[in-house]
Structures are given as C-alpha cells and as structure tokens.
Amino acid sequence: MGATKTDHFTDQQNQIATIAKALGHPARVAIIEHLLKVNACICGDIVNELPLAQPTVSQHLKELKNAGLIKGNIEGNAICYCIDEKTFEVLKNYFSKIITTVTKQNCC
Amino acid sequence: MGATKTDHFTDQQNQIATIAKALGHPARVAIIEHLLKVNACICGDIVNELPLAQPTVSQHLKELKNAGLIKGNIEGNAICYCIDEKTFEVLKNYFSKIITTVTKQNCC
DNA sequence: AACCTTTATCGTAATATTGCAATATTAAAT
DNA sequence: ATTTAATATTGCAATATTACGATAAAGGTT
Numbered sequence: 086m087g088a089t090k091t092d093h094f095t096d097q098q099n100q101i102a103t104i105a106k107a108l109g110h111p112a113r114v115a116i117i118e119h120l121l122k123v124n125a126c127i128c129g130d131i132v133n134e135l136p137l138a139q140p141t142v143s144q145h146l147k148e149l150k151n152a153g154l155i156k157g158n159i160e161g162n163a164i165c166y167c168i169d170e171k172t173f174e175v176l177k178n179y180f181s182k183i184i185t186t187v188t189k190q191n192c193c
Numbered sequence: 194m195g196a197t198k199t200d201h202f203t204d205q206q207n208q209i210a211t212i213a214k215a216l217g218h219p220a221r222v223a224i225i226e227h228l229l230k231v232n233a234c235i236c237g238d239i240v241n242e243l244p245l246a247q248p249t250v251s252q253h254l255k256e257l258k259n260a261g262l263i264k265g266n267i268e269g270n271a272i273c274y275c276i277d278e279k280t281f282e283v284l285k286n287y288f289s290k291i292i293t294t295v296t297k298q299n300c301c
Numbered sequence: 302a303a304c305c306t307t308t309a310t311c312g313t314a315a316t317a318t319t320g321c322a323a324t325a326t327t328a329a330a331t
Numbered sequence: 332a333t334t335t336a337a338t339a340t341t342g343c344a345a346t347a348t349t350a351c352g353a354t355a356a357a358g359g360t361t
Contacts, residue, residue, distance in 0.1 A: 088316055089349070093244040094219035098226065106217030110319085111202035111210040118206065121294050129337065136201040141320050143339055162328040162337055170295050173288050180285040186229050187278050196346055197319070218349085237307065249350050251309055270307055270358040 101179055104172060107152030112137055113145050117154065120168050129163045209287055212280060215260030220245055221253050225262065228276050237271045 091099050108114060112135060119134050120127060132142045146166065149155045153172040158165045199207050216222060220243060227242050228235060240250045254274065257263045261280040266273045 089218060089220075090244065091219055094223050098219045098222040102217055102219040102222050105213045105222075109210055109214030109217040110197060111199055111206040112197075112319095114206040114210050114213075115202055117291070121291060132338090136198065137319095138321050139338075140322080140340080144319080147339085159327090162330095162335095164338065168291070168295050170292060173291050173295070177285060177288040177292060180281050180288065183225070183229060183276070183281050184278060184285060187276050187281070220349095240308090245349095246351050247308075248310080248352080252349080255309085267357095270305095272308065 100175070104152050104154065104176060107148050107154055110145065112142075113149055113154075116142075116145060116149060117168065120155065120166060127166055131166065208283070212260050212262065212284060215256050215262055218253065220250075221257055221262075224250075224253060224257060225276065228263065228274060235274055239274065 094102075108117070115135060116131060119131060131146070132139045135142055137145075146155070146157070150157055153169055155166050156169045158167075202210075216225070223243060224239060227239060239254070240247045243250055245253075254263070254265070258265055261277055263274050264277045266275075
C-alpha cells in the first residue's frame, strides 16, 4: 500500500497533518528560517543558501506554498517569497491547546 | 534518490523536522487527539478507535514515541500511552518565535 | 500447563518522497 | 530579436512510508 487513508480522519486532523508534513523536512525548515533571517520577502538567493540543487529547492518551495506556509509574489523575473503567518498561527494555537489540555491531566 | 540529507542542516532544523514529520500523518494526529480526549494515560483501546489494523497502529505509535511526542509505560500485559508535553512545548515555542519575528517585519 | 489478551515485529506490496539532470518558461536587459 | 537570469516542470532513479497478514513475545487467567 503506502497511500494515506485521509478520508477516515477529520478535516482538522488532515489539515494539521498536511501542514506538519510540509515542515517534516529539514530543507523546508531551513527555508523558513532563512526567510525569517533576512527579515523580509526574498526574491531569489534561496537556492544559494541551501546545499541542494535548484530543482530540488523549487520543489520544496512548492510544497511549502501548497501547505500555506509561504506566499509567493511574482516580482519581475524573480519571485518574492515570504512567510504566511496565518498558517503558523494555526499550528501554534493547536499546540497551545494540546499543552493546556495535558497540563490539566494528572497522570504519568 | 529519496534519502534526506540531514547532515547538511542544523541540529535544530533536523529536530523540528523530525517532530513535524511524526505529526505529518492524520492517523498520528488522531492518536494524539484520542489521548487528549480520554484525558488520561490509556492502556489499550487505541486500536479500536482508529480505522486501521493493529500492526499499522503499533507502527504509528512507535513513530510518535521515537519523535518524543508520546511516552509508553508497561502496565501489566497492556501498555499505557500518554502525551509527552515537553516535545509539544518545543513546537509551540518554535512557532511562537516564528510568529513574533514575522510580525515585526513589514512586507507583503 | 494451556489459553487468552495485548502489543510488537517481520515480510512484503503499493505508493510517496527526495534529489537532480535536462529542459521549459518567463521576463528583464542588451 | 537575442541573450541572460530566475524559477518551474518533466522524467527518472533511489529510498522511505504506509498498510496489513502472519507470526512472535509477554503477561495475565483458568
């Protein structure tokens, strides 16, 4: 097999899984961190920052974009990428809720 | 290829990616949510809650455990699973920091 | 002991992901 | 119009993941 059974789970479960999966690769985490470091939208130079070939980086950017973690605006012949805050807030809120719920429990 | 080049990235990047990857599957998100819902450590009954066969669930539990997202204590002939708060806090703090950094920027 | 219950592991098939060379696309610059 | 620069797409090989049947392991029950 190998195909994930998405239809058996709730929309929220699938949403969290999709976003988390997009961050489930160090190259994509590194891309996010680079976008943070330069403290601005970045047009170009992402490829030079990573130890990966251009098509590979392009593919990772695509996945981050599909997951809603980054936005890409066409800016002349380059593309301007930046972080999409909203999606990170979805994650933060989700994990905050988990932590709050767990702390109320008293086992283990 | 298909092999991730973990050695080219920082320890933190690999750590976040590993944890995120473990949550990158709806079944594993569902397991976490079930552990939250029952509001206690749970011995058994995880398999019955999921639309997956027992070996598949066991495998998912193993991955969550490897990533440090859950803990498993042997309790007689059953195993008692519960959420490992610390790892979720790592995620929450990481995303909080990202959001704080992004909000300071003014682009896009 | 023999049996049952629970969870783990093995083996394997189907599918997905990763990475890159080659090539295509797009738009600016000459 | 040609060239140059930046990014995307295609195609493919290597590897990883997902799922499950069969089986094993561990501990309780009778």
